[in-house]
Every structure is written in C-alpha cells, then in structure tokens.
Amino acid sequence: MKKLVSPCFIKTSNRLAEYAGLCLFALLLSSCGGKYSPSEDSALRAMQCPSSEKTYSYDEIEYNGGKGDGRISFSDMKDSLNSACMGCHQAPANSGGFTYIDSYQGEIRTIGGKNQFYPGLFEIADKVVEYTHHSDPKKRMPPEDRRAKRPETFWALGDQVQAWINAGKPNGSFSLDPNAPAPTPKKPSFRGSENGNCTPNADIIGFDYLKDREFANMEKLPQSLADTDLFSLDAYELAKKGTVAYSVEYPLWADNNSKGRWIHFPMKIDGLKLVRQTAKYAEGKNFFEMPENTRLYKFFYKKVKMANGRLRYRRVETRIIVVRKPWNQSLFGTYKWDESEQSATLVETPYRDGTPFKDTVFKLTVDEVEKKTRDYAIPGSQRCIDCHMGSEGQNFVLGFSPLQLHRRGFGEGGRETPTVMNEINQVERFQKYGLIENSPAEKDWPVLESMGTSRARNEHELRASGYMAGNCAHCHNPNGLAFTKENGVTLNLTAGSIFGFNTKVRSTQIPTRLLVHQNGTLDESHIWRKISDSSQQLGLTSQMPMNTPGGPDCRALRLVGKWIRSFESDQAALDYEPNCKKEPEFKWIDQDFTTVTSDAYVPRRPDWNDPAAGMPSTFKNLELTPELQKAINEEVAVGYWNKKDICEFPNKDLAADGRRPWMMKGDQPKRPYGEVYYTTPGSWYFRTSCMKCHGANADGNSSLARGILQWSGGKVRVADLLHGMFGNKGENLKTFDADGKNYAPQYLFWMAMEGTRVQFPPELSSFLGKHGAQMLNQMRDKCLNQISTNKTSSPIFMDHEVFSKICFVNNLQKDDPGLAFDPNTNKALHPEKVEEWLDRASFNVGSAIFYYLKDMSMGVNHPGNDQCEVLYPKKENP
DSSP, X not given: OOOOOOGGGOOOSOHHHHHHHHHTHHHHHHHHHHXXXXXXXXXXXXXXXXXXXXXXXXXXXXXXXXXXXOEEEHHHHHHHHHHHHHHHHBTTOOGGGOOBOSSSSOEEEEETTEXXXXXXXXXXXXXXXXXXXXXXXXXXXXXXXHHTTOHHHHHHHHHHHHHHHHTTOOXXXXXXXXXXXXXXXXXXXXXEOTTOSBOOOGGGOOOOHHHHHHHHTOSSOOSBGGGSSOSOOOHHHHHTTTEEEEOOSSOOOOTTOEEEEEEEOOEEEETTEEEEOOEEEOTTSSOEEOOXXXXXXXXXXXXXXXXXXXXXXXXXXXXXEEOOSSGGGOEEEEEEEOTTSSOEEEOOOBOTTSOBOOOEXXXXXXXXXXXXXXXXXXXXXXXHHHHHTTOTTSSSOOSOSHHHHSOOOTTSTXXXXXXXXXXXXHHHHHHHHTOEESOOOGGGXXXXXGOSSSOOSSHHHHHHHHHHHHHTTTTSSTTSGGGSTTTOOOOOOSTTXXXXXXXXXXXXXXXXXXXXXXXXXXXXXXXXXXXXXXXXXXXXSOOSSTTOTTOSOHHHHHHHHHHHHTTTOHHHHHHOOOOOOSSOOOOOOOOOOOOOTTSOOOOSOTTTTOTTTXXXXXXXXXXXXXXXXXXXXXXXXXXXXXOOTTBOOOOOOOOGGGOOXXXXXXXXXXXXXXXXXXXXXXXXXXXXXXXXXXXXXXXXXXXXXXXXXXXXXXXXXXXXXXXXXXXTTTGGGGGGEETTEEOHHHHHHHIIIIIOOOOOOGGGHHHHOTTTTOTHHHHHHHHXXXXXXXXXXXXXXXXXXXXXXXXXXXXXXXXXXXXXXXXTTOOBSSHHHHHHHHHHHHHHHHHHHHHHHHHHHTTOOOOOTTOHHHHSXXXXXX
C-alpha cells in the first residue's frame, strides 16, 4: 500500500483554500484511500487498466522516476562552454589575451592570417574553472551582462568542467559525482506504445493536488523530469495521479522519430470543493480553452537495432509545456535522457546572451551491430516559439485539439493505416474521464472532410490536407510565423484550406512560379519544390516542414505529390510514387542570433588597414564634410504613414514650398498633410535596402539572415551591426582608429560596396537583388537615376528628394557637362567623371546610413512609417 499524502497539508497563500482543505480532509482521505489506492494485485490492475490494443508496440527500458548520477557528455559541456565563451575568446577573438578553438585538443591552424598553435578545450579547462568560479565578481566569467540572466547556469558550467577534469577529461560521457558508480546497463523490459502500456478506466483517474500547487507557483521548470508528473511511464500509476496518455490523428513528422504524449489537468479549490479543471470545447472552433498550469508532455523515441538484432525504441528527449496566459508566459522546455534512460535532465545550454536554451546536437547509436550513429537535434527555445506562436487557441498548445483527438477508422478522414479501439474511442474516454466539458457527442466532433469552405476534390486532396494539418498549419495560419510581416507569406494550410485549391495563385517568394501547377506538373509547383528541393536548390528559403531535420519527409513527398499530380488526372496521382531515401540526410544549422555587449568585436575584415590587402586609399581618403553632415540630419518627406486604428494624425497644412508633386492631385492633397511621413535620409536608406538582411533592429536577425545561414551550412552569418561594429554605445567604432583618424564610416562604405568576401550564387538574386552582398550598389543605382537619361528620377516620385539632397553634396551638380549622357544610347559622354560622381554619391548615402546606425546604438529612435503609434498615439476620450 502506497503512503497517501493528504492535500490538506498543502501550503497556500489563500487562507480560505487552507480552511477548505482542512474541512475536506476526511472526505479526501477516504476518497484517495478507497478509490485511488486499490490492491496492487495483477487481476485488479488488469481490470482497472487493461492492456492497450496496439497498431504497433515497441521494447523500451523501464523508467521508475530516477534522477540518475548526473552523467553528461563532453559534447553537451562543450556546447555550453562555447555559448559562454566564444563571443570573446574563440579564435580569432582574443579578449584579455585568452583564445581557444572549438576542438577537443589544440592544434596548429591558420586563423585570421595567423598560423600558430591554438589551444582546445583540453588545454583551457583549468582556466575556465578558475574564472567561472572566481571569488571576485568583477573578474568572474562570463562578464556580468551575460551572467545576469542566469548566473547559476554559468557557475554550474564551472562545476561541469571541474568534474570533467576530475574524470580525466574524457572525450565521452562522465559523471558530475566522482563517487557515483557507473550506470548499470538495463535490458528493454517494458512494452510501450503511443497510447501507453494500458488503457485506464474512468474510475481510477485520480489527482495530485500537491504537484498542481507546485506547478502553479513555479517560475522555472524543475531540473529533473522525475520532479514533474512523470515519475513513471506506467499508464496505470500515472492515471491514479491524473496523468493520461493521448494520441493524435495527424501527427507531426520529426526525422522518423516515434512519440508518446501525456496530459495532466490541474485541480483547484472551488468553495469547499476540490474540483478538476478541464479543457473547454469551443463550439465551432478547432481548439480547447485550456486551464492555466495544464501540463503537456511529448516523448521522442529513436529506433535502435540492438546487438542481438532486435529493435527497441530509445528515449531521447521529453518536451513539456505548462500552459499560462497569455501564451507567451507559458513555461516550456526539454528534458534530455541520459545514456541509461533512467533519468532526464532539463536542457539549459545557454544562448550567447545567457538565456536558455539553444539548439543541442549530438550523436546517437542507431545500430549496435554495425556501430552506426546518427545526429539528433533538440530545437532551441526560439524554434519552439516560432512553431507554437501559431497555436489555434493562442495558448501555445499544438496537437491537443478536437480534430486531432477525434481518431478515425481506416479509410476515414484520409487515414491510410489501421486504428484500434482505444484510439477510436479516445474522445469518449476523455469525456468519461471528466477532462473535457461542453463537448457534443463524438459524432458531432470536427472531421477533416467537413473543414474549410469547400469539399475535397478527391481522396488525394483529403490526405494532403491531413498531413498539412499536422505539419504545416501551425505556421501557415494568420497567427503563425509564415504570416508575420517579416515573412509575408499568406498561404493558409489549416485543415481543409486546400480543398478546391486555386491553381492560379503564385508564390510570394518566387512570383514566376505557381503554388500548384494547373496541369499537376511537380517541378513547376512551388509547394512541391518547398518539400522536395535540396538546401542548395532552395537557396535562402527553408525546406518544409520547417525545423525538422532529416528531410525531405518521404510521406510528404508521397501525399503532396499525389495531390498535385491529381490536377492532371486521378490516374496520374495513382501512378505517382516518390523515389525516397530510407534514411535521408540529417541537416541542422545552429541558430543563435543573440548578442551581448561584452562580446569582443572583430571586424569581418580584420585586415582592413593592411596597405596591400585592406581598404584601398580611394575609400580611406573620402571625407565627411559639414555640408554632408547637415544634409544627413535634415528630415525629408518620403511618403505617407501607414494608417492604424491606434494612431491619430495631426490636422495640419503645408506651406507651398513644402508641398511636393507626388502629394498633390490638382491643387488638392491626395491624403491629409498630417499623414505625410518624414524621416532622415539614413533611416530611409536603411529601411529600404539594408533592413531585409540586417533586420529592423540592425542586429542580423531576419528571415533572410536565417535563410542565408541555412543556405551556407552555417558559414555565412549576416553582420549584427548594432552590437558588433556599433556596439557598446559606439565604443567599438574606435576599432577603426588609425593614424590619428577614425575610418569607421569609410569601412562601412567599403564593406557595403566591395569589401565583403561573401559571394552568393546567381540563383539567389531573386532574394538579394542583382548586387548580392554589395548592398550599397543598389543605392548607387538610385543616385544614377538622378543624372541618367534612362529611368530618370523625377519630383513625382516619393523618393526623389531623399536622393537628390544627398547624392549631389560635395559633388558635381546635375547640369555639369561632365555628367552629360547621350540621349540616344543613354551612355555617359564622360564615363570616368560619372564613375567618380557615383563613388562620391554612394559614399554620401553610406555616411547617412552610418549615422543612422550610430544614432540607433545611442538609443535615438527614427520610427519607420509602420510605427505611427510612436509619434502619433491615439488620444483616449476624456
């Protein structure tokens, strides 16, 4: 008989709740002791939780809520150390005279033009411990701005490195406790399935109010999975504490991993009663209203071929969501299982700014006979947010929805595989468990074939929509990542949205390509290319489904391929079968776009001042004059503010000399003068040219920047200008002091024109423009339009003035004979003079951008035309 812990002794700040708990002691004790603590004999267990019917099952190592011996791998420790140290110390960075390379041991390498020996982690371990544990907080590493968010994480890193040293610095796993015995390997003895090892009856569904209170008061997740609801994986034991397994109809694909899902609804005291909170069915909507502190767990298993030739499923990670309102206050994280699979520890590998948790990649043995391994990736917290921000109920929950819980039979709702009774009756069971309220009879729950505004053309369209509901809809909906202004995609892929698909719609990413070709031609269908093309073919866009390594998913190729081929004919769809690799290539690029002011700034071209290989004298000799500085600081009318309900524009008139031809229709303004948008030239240039790569905050964090990182295999990272070159409130600009002068403006201009060594292939021109990484060449063309006879700029264009005022400063004027063009050929009569003029004009533009970025680094804000609320917030009625 297990010892009963009465909820009456729970500490709570609510005195009424405490009193209610005391009054209910006898009732709860008898209820828990009778209903929820039956005899443990196998006959009673079999009656109360009969073995689950299974479409498939697997061998699994039993788990009994252990916390393990704290074993971690060298790889995990290295990732944490790099996050903490690489910004200041990874070669060529050499802050404080301390540098290292991302390697187990040191070696001779050529880095930044220097060929020398660089120490690896083996050599620097003692110094890492010394400074992460330094008694003087001012000398303790990493610097304060990085430690501030999670100081305990970095102290623990020092503990890990010390334990590694004590263990002899192995290039493998080691224990944080030197006295702990090595884990004893266990044989698989547990027969699991997606629905658990048994299916509990409604009368044994219990509760754990103590744990509910713990989670309600929790600000961060516990370190060990054993301290959550999952003290076991026995569905019988978990049910007695109110935690139950569930499965979904349209699952998310993740590198062919198997999954298991569990959910726990919390109890609360209502008056003098302890009642269970439930998921509320939202009539006419495909989501539940979830109570706060509901816990959802998802296990990920990797199939392993054991030495005896049998297959088993290895527990790799367990993800958790604790529902909070609003959704961005939810707690979430991932627990990584140790090699023995007896304990799982919260992943807290920090991003560079100290916040948890970044992408974690490690190797798993998948074939013990042939000693084969495969990389495995645990997504970082930002990827989790990217996916879950689009949850249908705006509660951070994906998968637990009416459509997903409503399991279907073979042939229904696009289902191609068999189902068993405990899947078919899942809705009925959850209703009997008392976990869902306000729900209709199961027959009235949503089904895929009735979703959307049209009906599916055929079975292929139905199956494709089912796949998209589980793998694409969380991003491709109005609240999802794809629909954000930055990404600008409007393709809705929620359940039923592709029924009766319009084959005339073109891709927003590649406008020359139809989303689905009307004749079912796969290579001319953008949706197909997004799931089938390689990273090199996709260029700067991500392969779909996003954030899932190991693509393409063969099932996606098959289902989506047949759907698209069905636009030619049903026979074409039936005949189509993709040529799939059984185990596709693993692809994963670490994405950490965080920065801290303590990062040591190293220019992308550290040789910038080298007379032979660095910045040419033609760039160094350019001067910023008082006339140019004055023009840079003057605001110019460049268009209109975007209208928003939260903005209230001033009622104003403009003097005649302030009116521009593009503002007028006859003698009347096209829009009220109060809605005219003014900004500095540098702000306009940055927002129309640089922002698409460097991001709105100039921090190198944009959709295009992530695409470039993915395309290049992690080798090309868009510069974080705000925290890099302009970091430390402009102090980093002193890096370019030489010969009694600061060359920072000239360096920025040089890099934007020709200095960068990054080269992009021609197929990326649709994303970057014809100038590629030489982004100021785009502005150079705009200045050319001021003097050329082809595409000549005119005051009727909104951006005419912002270029005419800057391009001609300290430069030849438009009527100068040296800038004359042949009107018949549009060729410059004096090309050398025009080139000289364009060089100066481009420098003027680059200088304007430079001072805009410098203002930004000092906290001076120049709002964009989509930020009217900054200057003109709507006044509330008194």
